[in-house]
Amino acid sequence: MDGKVIVIGGGLAGLMATIKLAEGGQKVDLFSLVPCKRSHSVCAQGGINAAVNTKGEGDSTWEHFDDTIYGGDFLANQPPVKAMIEAAPSIIYLMDRMGVTFNRTPEGFIDVRRLGGAKYSRTVFAGATTGQQLIYALDEQVRRFEAQGLVKRFEEWEFLSLVLDDEGRCRGITVQDLKSLEIEVFPADAVILATGGPGMIFGRSTNSTINTGNAAAIAYMQGATFANGEFIQIHPSAIPGRDKLRLMSESIRGDGGRVWVYKDGKPWYFLEEWYPAYGNMVPRDIATRAIFKVCVDMKLGVDGENKVYLDISHLDPHEIDRKLAGVVDIYEKFVGDDPRKVPMQTFPAVHYSMGGLWVDYNQMTSIPGLFAAGECEYQYHGANRLGGNSLVAALYAGMVAGPKAIEYTASLTRSHAELPLELYESAKKETQAKNAALFDMQGTENPYRLHEELGEWMVDNVTIVRENDRLKATDEKIQELMERYKNIGVGSGEAWGNQIVPFTRRLWGMMTLARVITLGAMLRNESRGGHYKPEFPERDDENWLKTTRADYSPSGPRFSYEPVDISSIKPRKRRYDVAKEGSKQNG
Amino acid sequence: MDKEITFIIKRCKDPNATSYWEEFKVPYFSKMNVVSALMEIQKNPVNARGEVTTPVAWDCNCLEEVCGACTMLINGKVRQSCSALIDKLEQPIRLAPLTKFPLVRDLVVDRQVMFANLSKVSAWIEIDGTHDMGPGPKIPQKVQELAYELSKCMTCGSCMEACPNVNSNSKFIGPAAIAQVDLINSHPTGALQKEKRLLALMGEGGIADCGNAQNCEKVCPKEIPLTRSIAKLNRATTLQGIFGWLGK
Ligand SMILES: Cc1cc2nc3c(=O)[nH]c(=O)nc-3n(C[C@H](O)[C@H](O)[C@H](O)COP(=O)(O)OP(=O)(O)OC[C@H]3O[C@@H](n4cnc5c(N)ncnc54)[C@H](O)[C@@H]3O)c2cc1C
Ligand code: SF4
Ligand code: FES
Numbered sequence: 001m002d003g004k005v006i007v008i009g010g011g012l013a014g015l016m017a018t019i020k021l022a023e024g025g026q027k028v029d030l031f032s033l034v035p036c037k038r039s040h041s042v043c044a045q046g047g048i049n050a051a052v053n054t055k056g057e058g059d060s061t062w063e064h065f066d067d068t069i070y071g072g073d074f075l076a077n078q079p080p081v082k083a084m085i086e087a088a089p090s091i092i093y094l095m096d097r098m099g100v101t102f103n104r105t106p107e108g109f110i111d112v113r114r115l116g117g118a119k120y121s122r123t124v125f126a127g128a129t130t131g132q133q134l135i136y137a138l139d140e141q142v143r144r145f146e147a148q149g150l151v152k153r154f155e156e157w158e159f160l161s162l163v164l165d166d167e168g169r170c171r172g173i174t175v176q177d178l179k180s181l182e183i184e185v186f187p188a189d190a191v192i193l194a195t196g197g198p199g200m201i202f203g204r205s206t207n208s209t210i211n212t213g214n215a216a217a218i219a220y221m222q223g224a225t226f227a228n229g230e231f232i233q234i235h236p237s238a239i240p241g242r243d244k245l246r247l248m249s250e251s252i253r254g255d256g257g258r259v260w261v262y263k264d265g266k267p268w269y270f271l272e273e274w275y276p277a278y279g280n281m282v283p284r285d286i287a288t289r290a291i292f293k294v295c296v297d298m299k300l301g302v303d304g305e306n307k308v309y310l311d312i313s314h315l316d317p318h319e320i321d322r323k324l325a326g327v328v329d330i331y332e333k334f335v336g337d338d339p340r341k342v343p344m345q346t347f348p349a350v351h352y353s354m355g356g357l358w359v360d361y362n363q364m365t366s367i368p369g370l371f372a373a374g375e376c377e378y379q380y381h382g383a384n385r386l387g388g389n390s391l392v393a394a395l396y397a398g399m400v401a402g403p404k405a406i407e408y409t410a411s412l413t414r415s416h417a418e419l420p421l422e423l424y425e426s427a428k429k430e431t432q433a434k435n436a437a438l439f440d441m442q443g444t445e446n447p448y449r450l451h452e453e454l455g456e457w458m459v460d461n462v463t464i465v466r467e468n469d470r471l472k473a474t475d476e477k478i479q480e481l482m483e484r485y486k487n488i489g490v491g492s493g494e495a496w497g498n499q500i501v502p503f504t505r506r507l508w509g510m511m512t513l514a515r516v517i518t519l520g521a522m523l524r525n526e527s528r529g530g531h532y533k534p535e536f537p538e539r540d541d542e543n544w545l546k547t548t549r550a551d552y553s554p555s556g557p558r559f560s561y562e563p564v565d566i567s568s569i570k571p572r573k574r575r576y577d578v579a580k581e582g583s584k585q586n587g
Numbered sequence: 588m589d590k591e592i593t594f595i596i597k598r599c600k601d602p603n604a605t606s607y608w609e610e611f612k613v614p615y616f617s618k619m620n621v622v623s624a625l626m627e628i629q630k631n632p633v634n635a636r637g638e639v640t641t642p643v644a645w646d647c648n649c650l651e652e653v654c655g656a657c658t659m660l661i662n663g664k665v666r667q668s669c670s671a672l673i674d675k676l677e678q679p680i681r682l683a684p685l686t687k688f689p690l691v692r693d694l695v696v697d698r699q700v701m702f703a704n705l706s707k708v709s710a711w712i713e714i715d716g717t718h719d720m721g722p723g724p725k726i727p728q729k730v731q732e733l734a735y736e737l738s739k740c741m742t743c744g745s746c747m748e749a750c751p752n753v754n755s756n757s758k759f760i761g762p763a764a765i766a767q768v769d770l771i772n773s774h775p776t777g778a779l780q781k782e783k784r785l786l787a788l789m790g791e792g793g794i795a796d797c798g799n800a801q802n803c804e805k806v807c808p809k810e811i812p813l814t815r816s817i818a819k820l821n822r823a824t825t826l827q828g829i830f831g832w833l834g835k
Pocket of ligand 2: 739740741742743744745746747762763766806807808809810811813
């Protein structure tokens with residue numbers, strides 16, 4: 001096979017896609033902003049879901065499927081979710097065979113814990129660093145294929161644009177070496193984008209600093225449809241910090257952590273009172289809004305600030321060390337208190353994007369030959385993601401995208417080698433010209449400060465509670481920032497190791513997607529999953545059981561809507577004060 | 588009162604340029620760490636003398652000490668800048684790049700050699716394929732706990748920086764890769780190819796270059812028992828050397 005497939009992104013989705021491609025005999029060029037082992041996936045603490053039923057609680061893939069659809073407020077297309085859930089146990093076993101150090105039961109089986117929105121223990125974990133363990137295992141498998149000459153790795157290279165042929169097919173990419181800042185073009189027969197989430201649009205979040213979403217924004221600006229952008233998950237518990245909002249994993253609640261504030265001088269466990277059936281284990285959107293209500297509306301936050309207690313001081317210290325050591329370490333390291341003794345203080349933070357590039361069931365975007373997998377696409381979580389479902393979705397999507405890309409390249413009548421060289425030369429020239437234009441920016445605005453401003457507006461107006469007038473004002477603000485962007489100064493023009501020029505480029509992508517998120521939220525006049533509008537507090541299936549599709553135009557996103565495939569489970573009202581009524585598995 | 592923190596940062600615009608120290612003053616805030624100070628400098632790239640300068644380049648990503656990217660010398664000690672709290676540091680605070688890796692710019696170095704070393708020792712398990720073959724072997728809790736300690740390595744390079752035997756004249760593979768051999772060789776499936784990894788450690792720049800200075804373990808932010816792994820593999824490679832493929 002002479003063909004070439006490019007994978008952009010070395011997180012879980014990208015590495016899994018690479019392995020599948022290489023295993024299929026396909027040559028792969030793998031690009032990543034950072035060494036793959038430093039990708040954002042390393043941050044995942046809580047674990048990965050699969051209905052392995054180790055505890056004999058009667059869990060099944062159907063229950064997991066139903067929890068996922070229900071937890072996602074019925075916005076996800078059901079067939080791909082079902083396929084993912086059914087594959088989940090075998091994905092865990094595969095990672096187990098690769099040597100991931102999953103925690104064990106006394107008998108030596110893979111141990112499981114419970115995360116929010118689930119009635120069963122189905123989250124497999126490796127200490128508090130599940131994501132890191134998964135990524136290290138996959139990265140080493142990729143290294144094995146590298147040793148066999150099937151994979152070529154380009155770490156610390158940034159994807160800058162797609163090369164599209166005269167039929168509109170994706171035929172390669174232009175990239176920048178982040179050391180020399182030189183531009184190169186790489187031809188291919190298909191491209192898989194696995195570039196992760198866009199948390200940095202909100203300034204500070206639980207995400208890593210490279211999670212700007214710019215790669216997805218680039219694809220969007222070149223014609224790929226973006227779906228459900230307005231669905232942003234706010235995690236209920238993070239440690240507020242100037243540089244980052246550090247996640248305190250949901251596993252803390254899963255392993256017995258309780259959320260409370262003082263009311264009338266006594267601890268008030270408001271989640272347990274309001275949601276007796278799930279208590280502290282309600283899904284993220286529910287917990288986040290409850291905390292917001294207690295702190296902002298009722299003004300009962302700790303010390304009058306926007307903070308609540310997240311308490312594990314009543315748990316057995318040995319159990320804490322065995323299961324939560326990593327998370328507890330983070331708290332101790334960054335706050336200085338010992339959560340075994342003193343309740344932690346946390347507040348909600350932007351965490352995850354359910355929205356992303358629109359893909360079909362083969363993970364192909366609306367651009368032929370461009371695939372997307374992982375957090376950069378929208379397919380598996382609907383309006384709200386369950387804890388532990390993202391890792392499995394990233395791995396599964398990678399497993400689908402790899403083979404589907406091979407199938408696609410086999411169906412092509414011309415390989416990239418038969419395309420005119422001109423196509424690649426002009427793409428490279430165009431990117432070089434844009435790069436030179438960035439270096440020429442010598443205005444007075446500082447890109448990092450513009451980013452901070454963008455983040456503040458987004459957090460204040462486009463997160464937990466959304467109001468139409470404020471969304472409108474935010475969109476106007478983003479446009480103002482985009483005007484001011486033109487007056488950025490990038491300083492002295494030395495290219496080598498320059499970080500300000502690449503950041504400035506990413507900032508444009510962040511602003512572009514910020515509009516997709518904000519306007520998508522403004523238009524969706526209902527409340528569903530992570531999207532909550534006091535003006536429209538109920539879910540409105542009649543008008544809004546629809547996927548949002550945003551298409552790029554220079555003056556702003558154009559929106560359209562498409563129906564959701566609800567072929568397996570009929571929508572029902574989502575509530576967590578009583579136990580979830582099971583859906584019936586119909587033939 | 589507006590407190591300011593003084594940073595003295597070693598700067599260098601490329602590997603061929605001469606380096607120099609530049610001083611910055613950054614307004615203090617509570618729970619401040621080194622990374623957030625560097626972020627403030629990005630937003631206001633003016634040095635202590637009031638001159639506009641280029642923002643300091645440094646690597647970071649996760650900001651919670653799990654990706655390893657932000658490792659540098661802080662007051663002469665190798666550590667992660669995201670978990671370095673200002674309140675616990677002596678001032679002025681001196682920041683410098685790692686010295687055992689090629690410099691890129693300012694505080695950024697190139698640690699690709701660490702990943703290449705993992706390739707040298709085949710730090711992977713040879714699975715037959717990704718098709719569904721059920722779970723791997725059962726593993727006792729005790730064994731998992733020991734393995735987990737080793738699997739927390741984030742390839743930060745602190746151990747390499749601290750090791751006197753890692754330097755420009757040596758090919759020493761360093762402690763991190765050795766610990767990864769220990770990790771994979773102790774896995775029931777990984778053990779099936781353990782000789783291959785032992786042989787790699789017996790080659791040039793292998794475990795014999797360890798001078799037993801034991802600095803590595805002291806600086807490892809993940810408290811990985813590096814000297815234990817090194818001792819264990821020293822024995823294993825010796826046996827391998829004596830008994831060859833028959834050795835146990
Ligand atoms: C703190 C935290 C904890 C979490 N815990 C859990 C959990 O316990 N369970 C769970 O299921 N989910 C969890 N999540 C979510 C989950 O970690 C992510 O959604 C998932 O890891 C995303 O994987 P990915 O492969 O899509 O992307 P990433 O791991 O983000 O990888 C993206 C890759 O793309 C590359 N890239 C990006 N842009 C470019 C570009 N322009 N050019 C070249 N390369 C590029 C990057 O270098 C990187 O290699 C957590 C998230 C956070 C923030
Ligand atoms: S062994 Fe420790 S010091 Fe060395 S690279 Fe790994 S985490 Fe860093
Ligand atoms: S930024 Fe990842 S270790 Fe500090």
